[in-house]
Amino acid sequence: GEAMRKEVxxxxxxxxxxxxxxxxxxxxxxxxxxxxxxLEQVVDRILDEVRAKK
Structure with missing residues (x-):
């Protein structure tokens, strides 16, 4: 939780x-x-960026 966030x-x-x-x-x-x-939204965002570069 909070301790992990602070460590990162x-x-x-x-x-x-x-x-x-x-x-x-x-x-x-x-x-x-x-x-x-x-996770699905992250993958979609990455794929959007890849498609925009083509």
């Missing part, structure tokens, strides 16, 4: 702020906000 947020912040090889999305990355989406 801390991990992500540490990874993105580290001085050597910080974790960053690629310049051409497509960011898909999956908050509040179920």
């Amino acid at each position: 947020e801390l991990r992500d912040r540490v990874d993105s702020e580290r001085p050597v090889a910080p974790l960053r999305p690629a310049e051409d990355a497509i960011i898909i906000d999956t908050d509040n989406l179920d």
Whole structure:
């Protein structure tokens, strides 16, 4: 629950702020906000992006 969320947020912040090889999305990355989406909705969103690129 809440403890897990905080651990993930801390991990992500540490990874993105580290001085050597910080974790960053690629310049051409497509960011898909999956908050509040179920698995089927996430897959649909990804497929929409793939189809739009064709």
